[in-house]
Amino acid sequence: MKVLKHVVAGILSVGLVSFSFAASQEKSLYERLGGKPALEVVAKDLSDAMAKDDQLKKYCGNIKGERKEKALANLVSFLCMATGGPCKYTGPDMETAHKKLGITGKDWDRFVTIAVKVLDKHKVPEKEKNELLTAVASLKDKIVSK
Numbered sequence: 001m002k003v004l005k006h007v008v009a010g011i012l013s014v015g016l017v018s019f020s021f022a023a024s025q026e027k028s029l030y031e032r033l034g035g036k037p038a039l040e041v042v043a044k045d046l047s048d049a050m051a052k053d054d055q056l057k058k059y060c061g062n063i064k065g066e067r068k069e070k071a072l073a074n075l076v077s078f079l080c081m082a083t084g085g086p087c088k089y090t091g092p093d094m095e096t097a098h099k100k101l102g103i104t105g106k107d108w109d110r111f112v113t114i115a116v117k118v119l120d121k122h123k124v125p126e127k128e129k130n131e132l133l134t135a136v137a138s139l140k141d142k143i144v145s146k
């Protein structure tokens with residue numbers, strides 16, 4: 001009987017330890033943002049806002065049709081991968097996609113302002129917004145060329 005008590009106590013405590021371990025494992029940024037559907041909405045809004053923006057439209061305003069669809073799908077899968085989601089990005093690397101465009105540091109600042117507006121519009125919580133912006137900021141040197 002005493003042995004059985006120990007076995008039961010042992011099983012319970014292993015259960016508790018693994019439960020609290022699971023509870024302390026934070027979900028990926030991808031999951032916390034709302035997964036693929038949320039990234040699709042944010043990426044679409046972001047690229048629409050950039051295409052309409054007086055400062056940035058010279059880069060993206062005239063991309064149309066299939067190229068536009070493809071670039072948007074690539075942006076979604078890049079963001080999915082960069083936030084820990086289950087995607088394999090197969091588009092051009094960030095330097096190849098941007099260095100030829102001649103994007104300036106001022107353009108980058110404008111992009112960040114627009115990105116913050118879009119994330120706020122979709123009520124992305126402060127913590128997730130900052131994590132996403134930090135991940136994006138790490139790409140600046142690959143994207144800005146002037």
Ligand code: HEM
Binds near residue numbers: 075139
């Ligand atoms: C000032 C900021 C930015 C501008 C003006 C900009 C503009 C552009 C343009 C015009 C393209 C299309 C290039 C082409 O068709 O050859 C492109 C491609 C792409 N951009 Fe950006 N971008 C900026 C920042 C970013 C950031 C921060 C990310 C990542 C989070 C990003 C992700 C991508 C991806 C994944 C592609 C590849 C799409 C493809 O070619 O299929 N961009 N960008």
